[in-house]
Amino acid sequence: DSGVTQTPKHLITATGQRVTLRCSPRSGDLSVYWYQQSLDQGLQFLIHYYNGEERAKGNILERFSAQQFPDLHSELNLSSLELGDSALYFCASSVGTRDTGELFFGEGSRLTVL
Amino acid sequence: QKEVEQDPGPLSVPEGAIVSLNCTYSNSAFQYFMWYRQYSRKGPELLMYTYSSGNKEDGRFTAQVDKSSKYISLFIRDSQPSDSATYLCALTGGGNKLTFGTGTQLKVEL
Numbered sequence: 467d468s469g470v471t472q473t474p475k476h477l478i479t480a481t482g483q484r485v486t487l488r489c490s491p492r493s494g495d496l497s498v499y500w501y502q503q504s505l506d507q508g509l510q511f512l513i514h515y516y517n518g519e520e521r522a523k524g525n526i527l528e529r530f531s532a533q534q535f536p537d538l539h540s541e542l543n544l545s546s547l548e549l550g551d552s553a554l555y556f557c558a559s560s561v562g563t564r565d566t567g568e569l570f571f572g573e574g575s576r577l578t579v580l
Numbered sequence: 581q582k583e584v585e586q587d588p589g590p591l592s593v594p595e596g597a598i599v600s601l602n603c604t605y606s607n608s609a610f611q612y613f614m615w616y617r618q619y620s621r622k623g624p625e626l627l628m629y630t631y632s633s634g635n636k637e638d639g640r641f642t643a644q645v646d647k648s649s650k651y652i653s654l655f656i657r658d659s660q661p662s663d664s665a666t667y668l669c670a671l672t673g674g675g676n677k678l679t680f681g682t683g684t685q686l687k688v689e690l
Contacts, residue, residue: 468623499676508682509624509668522677556623560676568614569676571623 469493472557472572480580484545487575489557491538496561497521498540499569500532503554515540547579583607586669586681595690599656603669603681606650610671610679613645615654618666618683627667628654659688 469492479485491498500512502525511524515534526532529547534540544551554576558569586603593599601615612631616624628643630636630652636643644653652671656663666683 468625470623497676501680506682509678509680511677511679514677522675524677558623568626568629569624569678571625573621573623 468570468572470557470559470570470572472555472575474575475573476576476578478578478580479547481547481549483547483579484543485547485577487542487544487555487557487577489540489542489559489572491540491557491559492570494561495559495570496538497559498534498538499558499560500526500540500542501556501558501571503556503574504552509556512542544577547577549579552577552579581606583679584669584671584681587684588682590685590687592687592689593659595659595661595688597659597688599659599663599686599688601654601656601667601669601684601686603652603671604650605652605671605679607671607673607679608650609673611674612672613643613652614670614672614678615641615643616668616670616680618668620665624668659686661688661690664688 471490496517512526514522532542554574556574558571615628617627618624633647640657642655668683669681670678
């Protein structure tokens with residue numbers, strides 16, 4: 467158990483809908499990262515938050531947004547969903563922002579868009 | 581061309597075999613190299629971490645980095661069925677914005 471909690475584990479929704487994925491980082495970790503994992507693209511970095519502030523953006527679509535709250539949990543909002551958004555969404559956490567390499571991943575939220 | 585290339589497999593080996601997993605990369609800015617292991621229906625977990633060229637050993641696992649060739653490897657000795665998982669290489673120039681390979685699926689058979 468990595469200590470990172472993600473909910474929901476599974477989500478099935480329709481095109482055009484909006485969903486929110488939630489992540490609670492490990493106790494004491496200030497950084498939260500979101501990754502998308504699909505069969506053809508592998509793990510793609512979406513966004514990084516540190517102590518409530520956005521620190522880096524990757525290949526995140528404009529239809530997607532995220533935030534980190536004062537209690538350090540994070541939410542990833544996906545809107546106007548398309549079939550291609552079906553994927554596993556992982557949250558990961560780390561202690562700081564400059565430590566390198568060790569991310570602790572949750573078990574992921576599997577999103578299916580029909 | 582992807583920044584990191586990794587053969588997706590699947591790779592099937594008998595128990596006790598030596599396994600070699602590899603990634604190539606194109607960006608010279610990558611300075612930190614990691615291997616993550618991902619079991620089915622789980623998140624990735626860090627297995628090995630290296631910074632410089634050369635070898636790093638941890639039990640049955642050896643990570644090898646050749647920066648001049650932009651080639652990284654993970655060797656697993658005396659492979660066990662419990663090693664069956666997907667192995668992802670991950671690279672970064674610093675910080676935790678990791679670039680992952682697509683992963684190699686490994687199956688170790690009895």
